[in-house]
Amino acid sequence: MISSVRGEVLEIALDHAVVEAAGIGYRVNATPATLAGLSRGTEARLVISMIVREDSMTLYGFADATSRDLFGLLQTVSGVGPRLAMAVLAVLEPDALRTALTDGNVTALMRVPGIGKRGAERLVVELRDKVDAVVSGPAGVAAPGHSSGPVRDQVVEALLGLGFPAKQAEPAVDAVLADDPAVETAQALRSALVSLGRSR
DSSP, X not given: OOOEEEEEEEEXXXXXXXXXXXXXXXXXXXXXXXXXXXXXXXXXXXXXXXEEETTEEEEEEESSHHHHHHHHHHTTXXXXXXXXXXXXHHHSOHHHHHHHHHHTOHHHHTTSTTOOHHHHHHHHHHHTTTGGGTOOSOOOOOOOOOOOSOHHHHHHHHHHHTTOOHHHHHHHHHHHHHHOTTOOHHHHHHHHHHHHHHTO
């Protein structure tokens, strides 16, 4: 199993990066906050969670072991797979997630697209007593994002990749950009995800 990847960052997209290690380019799915800390052409090290299925092997990368461990912990809850776990970590930083779980803040968890009231309550019940063992302190502040093209196009493309229809994704992104035309790409995606979570 692959537990970390270190090498030159060849490509950064909204939902993944390609990191070359020992001559092999690894596509690593990651949250906006993790991707914002990367820079194309520089060396990076990502902590990896490798998900093996019958028809695929997928790498999920994180800036630190805490985020990776939270990713694994979230998937112990019935109905939460890798995609939904990544959506949770895209909306809630590790410390915010810990606070929401320990305080039973269902409203905060419902900001995540794909999590309704029942799902949020299940997360609280199953993880409230486990999350402190994973998250021991405040999460670090992410570095500014590195946008390589029009923010709107990148964010819409990422939302489509997450399964949102264009008729929902495009208005959500337009609303975010209308509020803050200078918003960074990673933050725009985070805000759009929150908006879509509210409007389900």
